[in-house]
Amino acid sequence: MPAAVYVLCFATSTACAWLLGRSFRRTGARLLLWSALCFVLLAAQNLLLVIDLLVLTASDFRSPRVLLALAAVGVLLFGCIWDLEEC
Incomplete structure (x- = not known):
C-alpha cells in the first residue's frame, strides 16, 4: 500500500507542475511560473522517494530528498518575495 501512495x-x-506551467504559458503570471518550478522540484523529490524506498532499497537518498524539498520551498519563497505585489 505505501508504494501506491508514493507513486x-x-x-x-x-x-x-504541468498544469501550472501550462497556465503560465497562457497567462504570463509569474507566480504561476514560481509555483510550477516548486512543483517540478517536489516531483523530483517524490521520484527520488520512489527510487529510494521501492527500487534501490539498500541506498539512502534522504539528504538529496530533503535538499530538493528545501529548494522547492526556497524557489516559491523567492518568487513570492521577487513578485511581492502579485502574492
Missing part, C-alpha cells in the same frame, strides 16, 4: 504523490505533483 500517486509523484503523479500528483507532476500533474500540478
Whole structure:
C-alpha cells in the first residue's frame, strides 16, 4: 500500500507542475511560473522517494530528498518575495 501512495504523490505533483506551467504559458503570471518550478522540484523529490524506498532499497537518498524539498520551498519563497505585489 505505501508504494501506491508514493507513486500517486509523484503523479500528483507532476500533474500540478504541468498544469501550472501550462497556465503560465497562457497567462504570463509569474507566480504561476514560481509555483510550477516548486512543483517540478517536489516531483523530483517524490521520484527520488520512489527510487529510494521501492527500487534501490539498500541506498539512502534522504539528504538529496530533503535538499530538493528545501529548494522547492526556497524557489516559491523567492518568487513570492521577487513578485511581492502579485502574492
